[in-house]
Amino acid sequence: MPELPEVETAVRALRPPLAERTILSAHFPKPPRRMINLEAEAFAARIANQTIHSVARRAKYLLFQLSADMLIIHLKMTGHLYVLPAAQENPMDRWLRVRFPLDNGTELRFSDARRFGRVLLAAQPADVLPPLGPEPLEESFTLAAFKERLKGRSGVLKSLLLDQAFIAGVGNIYADEALHIARLHPLRRADSLSAAECERLYHAVRQALNDGLAHMGASIGWYRQPDGKRGEAQNHLRAYRGRGDARPCPVCGTPISTIRVGQRGTHFCPTCQTP
């Protein structure tokens, strides 16, 4: 569930407490299995004494620029990052996977109930990151650039929006939101869009992500901000529905339909988003 707005919210919250802090070591309370890209001991030895110079986001990855390496973390569905005094416990510690003691007595912790998250250490991020499309909220992502990327694509819109190599950072929630804003059916094929529809989709993707960001992310399921607070975006969603949420379309009042597209739960308004 952490998608671009949720990861960006986390990045912004983590910047102040981590600025120019030095990581002393890395501890893995439980066997890390596939979570890290090195052996646990090698990982800890390599990250020790590296200073965090910046915290940034690319797609749904958090990027920590260290003295010599990049620390790259993907939260997947249930990952959570938080900074606390080393002695202070937190409910999220129940699923604690990594603790990074810092040089001022605080600790960066990574908790992840479902163990899908990834914690990678690499000198060159490109060595471990998959191909990623443009950042949809950056100025360089223009309507013309979007139309150019659409050329030659024929798949259904929902799957295309979820393709991180096509556009970076959109996940299941904001894909459904963007399609509702654009009044486009999730099964519409990319090569069937008129110029006007392309333009609606372009603006809708950015609007959906900006709305999520403005509300500090959507706390559906597990997502929390680093300070433990819930985001507010889930209260403003137009089409995406979590379990037990039967709110109708906010535009026309029609019940929201749920189908599966590319193995993903997909929510849309059958009145506003015609095939």
Place this chain on the structure above:
DNA sequence: CGGACAACCTGGCGGC
């Protein structure tokens, strides 16, 4: 390129 599907995981929920 695209679509289908399995795998990875495990808490939480619906159903009984």
Place this chain on the structure above:
DNA sequence: TGCCGCCAGGTTGTCC
């Protein structure tokens, strides 16, 4: 109340 089974989700990898 308790147990079972399935669902959720992002990404990777395989196959056609």
